[in-house]
Amino acid sequence: MNRLRIGLVGTGPWASATYAPALARHPGVELGGIWGRRPEAAAELADAHGTRAFSDVDALFGASDAVAFAVPPDVQAPLAARAAAAGCHLLLDKPVATTVEGARELAAAVERAAMASVVFFTLRFAAVTSAWVTEQAAAGGWFTGRADWYGAFYAPDGDAPYSSPWRATRGGLWDVGPHALSMLLPVLGDVTAVTAATGPRDTVHLILRHSGGASSTAALSLTAPAKCAGLTVELRGEGGTVVMPAWEETGDAIRTAVDELVACASSGRAHPCDVRFGLRVTEILAQAEESLTAT
Structure with missing residues (x-):
């Protein structure tokens, strides 16, 4: 079977440190080209990974079976809709958009084109944490949960390897x-x-009510002091209390996301983390933002 040709949109730190190396090394796909809003950066990144730089994004779509996106969410959404219309499967970054309208338009474009989509929620593709989620979903009987993510990207004593204007502007919530x-x-x-x-x-704190009857909370920040940064997911229920195992980025998550996009493109099945799930996440975060405005 021919390898899936995947184009890459983006040339920033996330594209150069994560997406481009993963796509170039993956045995099941071909990194078919790169487009970026800075042509010189696209040329440099393409040269580093033995592929070509495209000066026109629609030409990249036309030469690709699928496209991976490593650009700000509200740049991603309209470009990804165009890619889907051009017949490309999509590997999207989270959030898919920071407006409900943008996310809905993207989801509708993917549905019209009948393309596969996978949104890269890192912990849902890392081996240890994805297995933990599957196990807890099967167990059931949960009373409450919490998911705390204290990042230190923009703390005075922090380190911001993936810093970008949209992250600085939209903060931990998004x-x-x-x-x-x-x-x-x-x-x-x-x-x-x-x-x-x-x-x-x-920092933003969320209180959530869930359809299964449980409640949960989340604490979200990119500006926590470096010494208290970290993430915790905890569940409490009929079987007791469980905490998500420690996780460290090793590159396995992005490789798995690519694997699963290839599988969905081949089989036609929908992925649990597809664009529709991405839309739902945007809807919830937008509702949270409205709650902040109302107070």
Whole structure:
């Protein structure tokens, strides 16, 4: 079987450190080309990985079976809709958009084109954490949960290897909020009500009610002091209390996401973390943002 030709949109730190190396090394796909808003950066990244730089994004779509996106969410959404219309499967970054309208338009474009889509919620593709979610969803009987993600990207003593203007502007709610929801929803059910409150700097606290009857909380920040940064997912229920195992980025998650996009493109099956799930995450975060505005 011919390898899937995947184009890459983006040339920033996330594209150069994660997406481009993973696609170039993956035995099941071919990195068919790169497009970026900075042509010189696209040329440099393409040269480093033995592929070509495209000056026109639609030409990249036309030469690709699938496209991976490593650009800000509200740049991603309209470009990904165009890629789907051009017949490309999609490997999307989270959030798929920071407006409900943008996310809905993208989801509708993917549905019209009948393309496969996978949204890269990191913990849902890392081996240890994805297996943990599957196990807890099967166990059931949960009473409450919490997902706390304290990042230190923009703390005075922090390190920001993947810093970008959109992260600095939209803060923890939109950058790490999708990660928290991606872990809570498959275990506790869809969110039926959300309340949000601000904490120090960009920190946001969420209180969520779920369709399964459980409640949960989330603490989200990119500006926590470096010494207290970290993430915790905890569930409490009939069987006791369980905590998500420690996780460390090793590159396995992005490789698995590519594997699963290839499988979905081949089989036609929908992925649990597809664009429709990405849309739901955007809807919940937008509702949280409205809650903050109302207070």
